Amino acid sequence: MTAPSTNTAKKTATGIPALLKTALVNAVIALVLFSLMVGIRTEAGSDGQLTYWTRFGEVAALVAAVFGGSIVIELLRQWIGPTGVEKLVPPVVQSGMSFVGRYLAPALLFVTLLVPVIFYDQRYILDLGILVLTYVMLGWGLNVVVGLAGLLDLGYVAFYAVGAYSYALLATNFGWSFWVCLPLAGILAAFWGVLLGFPVLRLRGDYLAIVTLAFGEIIRLVIINWQELTGGPNGVSSIPRPSFFGIPLDNSDNGLAAKLGIEYSPTHRIVFLFYLILALALLTNWVTIRLRRLPIGRAWEALREDEVACRALGINTTTTKLTAFATGAMFGGFAGAFFATRQGFISPESFTFQESALVLAIVVLGGMGSQLGVALAALAMIGGFELFRSLETYRMLVFGMAMVLIMIWRPRGLIGHRAPTVYLTKAQAISSDLVKEGHG
Amino acid sequence: MSGDTILSVDRLTMRFGGIVAVQDMSLSAERKKITALIGPNGAGKTTVFNCITGFYKPSGGTIRLSHDDGRTIALEKLNDFRIAKQAKVARTFQNIRLFPGMTALENLMVAQHNALMRASGFTFLGLVGAPVYRDAEKHAIGLATDWLRRINLLDRADDAAGNLAYGDQRRLEIARAMCTEPALLCLDEPAAGLNARESAALSELLLSIRNDGTSILLIEHDMSVVMEISDHIVVMDHGVKIAEGSPREVRDDPKVIAAYLGTDEEEAAAVMESGS
Numbered sequence: 001m002t003a004p005s006t007n008t009a010k011k012t013a014t015g016i017p018a019l020l021k022t023a024l025v026n027a028v029i030a031l032v033l034f035s036l037m038v039g040i041r042t043e044a045g046s047d048g049q050l051t052y053w054t055r056f057g058e059v060a061a062l063v064a065a066v067f068g069g070s071i072v073i074e075l076l077r078q079w080i081g082p083t084g085v086e087k088l089v090p091p092v093v094q095s096g097m098s099f100v101g102r103y104l105a106p107a108l109l110f111v112t113l114l115v116p117v118i119f120y121d122q123r124y125i126l127d128l129g130i131l132v133l134t135y136v137m138l139g140w141g142l143n144v145v146v147g148l149a150g151l152l153d154l155g156y157v158a159f160y161a162v163g164a165y166s167y168a169l170l171a172t173n174f175g176w177s178f179w180v181c182l183p184l185a186g187i188l189a190a191f192w193g194v195l196l197g198f199p200v201l202r203l204r205g206d207y208l209a210i211v212t213l214a215f216g217e218i219i220r221l222v223i224i225n226w227q228e229l230t231g232g233p234n235g236v237s238s239i240p241r242p243s244f245f246g247i248p249l250d251n252s253d254n255g256l257a258a259k260l261g262i263e264y265s266p267t268h269r270i271v272f273l274f275y276l277i278l279a280l281a282l283l284t285n286w287v288t289i290r291l292r293r294l295p296i297g298r299a300w301e302a303l304r305e306d307e308v309a310c311r312a313l314g315i316n317t318t319t320t321k322l323t324a325f326a327t328g329a330m331f332g333g334f335a336g337a338f339f340a341t342r343q344g345f346i347s348p349e350s351f352t353f354q355e356s357a358l359v360l361a362i363v364v365l366g367g368m369g370s371q372l373g374v375a376l377a378a379l380a381m382i383g384g385f386e387l388f389r390s391l392e393t394y395r396m397l398v399f400g401m402a403m404v405l406i407m408i409w410r411p412r413g414l415i416g417h418r419a420p421t422v423y424l425t426k427a428q429a430i431s432s433d434l435v436k437e438g439h440g
Numbered sequence: 441m442s443g444d445t446i447l448s449v450d451r452l453t454m455r456f457g458g459i460v461a462v463q464d465m466s467l468s469a470e471r472k473k474i475t476a477l478i479g480p481n482g483a484g485k486t487t488v489f490n491c492i493t494g495f496y497k498p499s500g501g502t503i504r505l506s507h508d509d510g511r512t513i514a515l516e517k518l519n520d521f522r523i524a525k526q527a528k529v530a531r532t533f534q535n536i537r538l539f540p541g542m543t544a545l546e547n548l549m550v551a552q553h554n555a556l557m558r559a560s561g562f563t564f565l566g567l568v569g570a571p572v573y574r575d576a577e578k579h580a581i582g583l584a585t586d587w588l589r590r591i592n593l594l595d596r597a598d599d600a601a602g603n604l605a606y607g608d609q610r611r612l613e614i615a616r617a618m619c620t621e622p623a624l625l626c627l628d629e630p631a632a633g634l635n636a637r638e639s640a641a642l643s644e645l646l647l648s649i650r651n652d653g654t655s656i657l658l659i660e661h662d663m664s665v666v667m668e669i670s671d672h673i674v675v676m677d678h679g680v681k682i683a684e685g686s687p688r689e690v691r692d693d694p695k696v697i698a699a700y701l702g703t704d705e706e707e708a709a710a711v712m713e714s715g716s
Contacts, residue, residue: 287567295549295552295553295560295563298546298549298550298553299550308533309537309538311495312493312495312531313530314525314554317520422545423543424585427598428543430541431603
């Protein structure tokens with residue numbers, strides 16, 4: 001491992017000619033790209049004819065920026081040293097890190113519990129908190145499939161949609177309460193998870209990813225086209241709001257506020273939703289942590305590490321994969337039911353591939369298999385996205401660059417190491433170099 | 441070969457398209473003995489192994505496993521994981537297949553999956569923390585600890601399997617197979633890549649496993665190991681059995697020497713004559 005990296009270190013440290021050469025190559029590539037993308041601007045003229053004009057000044061500026069930037073990056077790289085090498089961390093920093101690591105999760109949970117108290121008057125922050133927690137829950141659900149079992153699922157949004165539509169349709173058609181529909185939504189989503197699992201059992205890697213992607217699209221298309229049941233593109237509206245175990249959270253005489261004898265405020269419902277999704281997310285987390293320590297969870301991780309060895313040990317890989325799909329799908333279904341009751345209106349537009357990609361990005365960015373990592377990644381992705389809102393057009397650009405930087409510095413996610421599920425004397429974190437990503 | 445056979449392979453044939461890898465191969469392994477399967481590279485040893493352990497479905501022939509309790513199981517009709525689960529045949533691999541990102545202890549816990557799965561009420565009892573499962577897990581950790589002690593890796597129990605030295609990984613893989621509590625243990629070149637000291641330790645481990653009552657079927661190139669521990673040796677070349685017998689008989693068989701030297705029988709006999 002160390003031998004090749006010292007080689008690259010020697011190569012990059014060869015001095016100014018190599019530096020200029022790299023910068024020149026990058027500048028030429030930039031010139032080729034930007035001369036068409038930026039250099040020539042075309043537009044439809046007033047009569048519909050093609051008009052164009054050139055912007056060589058901007059091209060020159062961009063190429064110069066790339067040239068200068070390459071030199072700066074190269075110099076930075078030489079200064080920092082080669083990437084992918086284990087650096088010696090001073091013991092003080094190390095003990096500090098482990099201190100932070102031990103108390104970060106409880107501290108985060110504590111702060112989360114207090115958010116509705118601190119920001120009671122700020123509807124925007126509460127809504128954002130609910131959104132972040134929804135993605136934390138989705139991330140934890142997908143983590144079972146992708147992080148633990150190593151099965152790349154690009155169609156996770158399908159289960160989210162199944163859960164949302166299950167609740168919406170059961171509640172609007174039969175008038176069943178949220179607390180009855182929630183388990184049903186989970187069971188239905190798990191059922192679809194198994195249904196998806198069967199045909200893809202033999203597939204691995206890219207093939208599995210493509211079929212799951214298609215599955216996500218199929219569910220969305222069925223929802224759009226099955227107008228009698230789902231209302232098609234118009235969606236389902238006036239979905240009942242959740243009740244506090246039967247007591248509605250509204251301004252009526254039977255409402256919770258009236259019963260408690262306090263003044264009604266619409267914020268009550270938001271706070272209730274906040275704690276509801278927090279409870280659901282924590283349930284997901286608790287179940288996942290427990291499952292990891294049970295034989296089924298160990299079999300998932302073993303499956304990710306080596307499927308052939310699993311078979312040689314008498315592990316039924318078929319049911320193991322199906323349970324992973326079903327468990328992940330069930331949590332997706334819970335989150336979907338919550339989404340439907342929060343929005344009060346759902347349509348197929350909420351369940352596009354972009355959602356699947358976002359949740360997968362959260363899992364990958366967080367570090368596959370790490371619960372805390374996924375929570376941090378959801379906070380960074382959803383919260384960070386809102387943070388950059390003031391940048392308007394450049395928001396995606398800044399966001400993309402931030403993600404690229406994180407992937408350079410932490411290629412295996414924010415928390416890449418793996419914690420063992422059982423130990424004799426001391427639980428030692430396992431380096432991400434050893435942990436497999438799974439084959440599909 | 442008389443006595444109590446645990447495994448009898450009868451006229452096993454394995455074809456891959458037009459290529460016949462194994463042709464009418466018959467062999468039997470005695471209970472609580474070590475049977476070695478040897479032969480030059482490409483003789484078809486691993487193919488026979490893969491047929492016995494369910495990784496290939498044989499094109500023809502039968503494979504019978506008889507358990508202590510008198511049950512006889514047709515291995516060629518079982519597939520995949522069922523051979524390990526129901527027939528209690530465990531195997532190791534020529535290129536080590538541990539779970540590198542899991543600790544040594546976890547590797548041995550995964551091997552006890554089926555027993556623990558039953559104890560955890562197929563996850564539901566375990567999820568609520570039922571005492572039945574906690575006892576079963578304690579027992580499983582105990583078994584794993586015993587094996588770690590036996591293979592001298594107790595102090596590395598909480599290290600990732602991928603971080604262990606090569607020889608340690610070999611021993612851990614055998615321990616993992618033994619944690620499934622098999623009736624027949626199939627080892628595919630367990631001594632490959634080991635130094636002399638490690639090979640000697642391996643021989644000792646295999647003999648102790650045999651003395652504890654597990655039958656062993658072994659593929660091996662390291663002749664010092666094979667000759668030292670085997671009770672019975674079967675020699676293959678070009679997909680057919682060319683000789684079998686005790687280590688002494690096989691060592692002196694001109695056909696075996698010819699196969700290994702790549703010459704014909706008369707030449708080998710002549711070499712032996714001039715040598716002795």
